[in-house]
Amino acid sequence: MVKVVVLGAAGGIGQPLALLLKANPLVTELGLYDIVNTPGVAADLSHIATPAKVVGYLPPDEGLKKVLTGADVVVIPAGIPRKPGMTRDDLFKINAGIVRDLATGIAITAPKAFVLVISNPVNSTVPIVAEVFKKHGVFDPKKIFGVTTLDVVRASTFVSEILGDLGKAPSISVPVVGGHSGVTIVPLLSQSTVPLPSGFAKSDLEALVNRIQYGGDEVVKAKDGAGSATLSMAYAGAEFAAKVIKAIKGEKGIVAPTFVNLASDKASGDALKKEIGQDLEYFSAPVELGPEGVVFINPLGKLTDYEKTLVQAALPELAISIEKGVSFIGSSKL
Ligand SMILES: NC(=O)C1=CN([C@@H]2O[C@H](COP(=O)(O)OP(=O)(O)OC[C@H]3O[C@@H](n4cnc5c(N)ncnc54)[C@H](O)[C@@H]3O)[C@@H](O)[C@H]2O)C=CC1
Numbered sequence: 323m324v325k326v327v328v329l330g331a332a333g334g335i336g337q338p339l340a341l342l343l344k345a346n347p348l349v350t351e352l353g354l355y356d357i358v359n360t361p362g363v364a365a366d367l368s369h370i371a372t373p374a375k376v377v378g379y380l381p382p383d384e385g386l387k388k389v390l391t392g393a394d395v396v397v398i399p400a401g402i403p404r405k406p407g408m409t410r411d412d413l414f415k416i417n418a419g420i421v422r423d424l425a426t427g428i429a430i431t432a433p434k435a436f437v438l439v440i441s442n443p444v445n446s447t448v449p450i451v452a453e454v455f456k457k458h459g460v461f462d463p464k465k466i467f468g469v470t471t472l473d474v475v476r477a478s479t480f481v482s483e484i485l486g487d488l489g490k491a492p493s494i495s496v497p498v499v500g501g502h503s504g505v506t507i508v509p510l511l512s513q514s515t516v517p518l519p520s521g522f523a524k525s526d527l528e529a530l531v532n533r534i535q536y537g538g539d540e541v542v543k544a545k546d547g548a549g550s551a552t553l554s555m556a557y558a559g560a561e562f563a564a565k566v567i568k569a570i571k572g573e574k575g576i577v578a579p580t581f582v583n584l585a586s587d588k589a590s591g592d593a594l595k596k597e598i599g600q601d602l603e604y605f606s607a608p609v610e611l612g613p614e615g616v617v618f619i620n621p622l623g624k625l626t627d628y629e630k631t632l633v634q635a636a637l638p639e640l641a642i643s644i645e646k647g648v649s650f651i652g653s654s655k656l
């Protein structure tokens with residue numbers, strides 16, 4: 323039995339994500355919560371002939387408490403998206419409070435659930451969830467995750483485009499490490515499972531890295547004021563959630579990219595801090611998952627000189643964004 327809850331389930335990401343989770347045969351209950359429209363979304367999805375029982379709640383009558391009761395996995399895509407000209411950090415003002423309040427509900431009602439944070443800015447919202455859990459005395463660093471899967475999905479797609487064969491996209495895997503915003507997104511293309519063409523020019527490599535780092539902006543620009551990536555994010559979020567669910571059910575060898583607290587596995591977290599040369603509290607990397615959460619954080623491994631400069635360039639912004647999330651809760655009355 324696996325109950326998955328989506329907070330922000332009526333939104334641009336929430337609805338297609340809920341659809342993909344309803345289609346996952348391992349999900350036995352799907353709880354939907356938003357400040358609007360969840361009864362309708364739940365009624366619609368509930369007609370699909372898959373195992374998950376679907377329930378939808380709104381804030382009145384303790385909807386958050388009801389939806390979270392018995393949750394194994396909670397996915398959070400609640401919050402506002404970017405418009406052209408905005409950075410993800412510009413969303414902090416509104417989304418930090420939304421994520422804090424939802425995290426408070428999880429800490430009270432489902433403190434042992436795996437929490438998958440999609441709401442931006444991820445580099446700050448993940449520390450916000452962790453700090454709320456600490457204040458409630460229920461913090462387990464192994465179970466709080468920033469969803470960075472979309473960066474990895476984009477890297478696979480863009481590499482396959484360069485190879486002129488989209489059919490290869492599903493088999494291409496590129497580790498993307500660091501965080502989820504601009505320069506903090508660091509693709510390690512030298513470790514792609516399918517290499518780039520031999521003689522790939524440095525300028526082309528830089529353009530590819532830039533496209534992966536700013537893939538979100540590409541969609542924000544194309545949507546022209548109507549929001550940011552929703553469908554590709556739902557796909558990526560469902561892929562990450564599916565791995566988490568398999569790990570919970572005891573499948574071995576599940577590895578997924580995600581932004582985690584480096585105390586979640588002390589030995590591998592400390593080794594990663596050594597590799598990057600900084601005592602950061604959070605970083606994204608491919609992480610091995612088990613029934614209790616993080617088992618092992620993979621090392622960055624062998625990097626090119628260019629990749630080393632990209633990692634170093636990510637660190638200052640990451641440190642600032644993490645601290646911003648931590649101090650927001652430090653100063654919040656919960
Ligand atoms: N991690 C990632 O890779 C990505 C993250 N995002 C982020 O995901 C978030 C959501 O994006 P969209 O779905 O496009 O936005 P949206 O505006 O379409 O949907 C957000 C939903 O959250 C709901 N909401 C607002 N406050 C709430 C609360 N207190 N409790 C429950 N629900 C609440 C809204 O009613 C709305 O239905 C944004 O912050 C966006 O930046 C978007 C794409 C990729």
Ligand SMILES: O=C([O-])CC(=O)C(=O)O
Pocket residue numbers: 403404410442472537538539541542550551
């Ligand atoms: O760009 C945005 O604001 C949404 C996002 O995180 C992404 O698409 O990677």
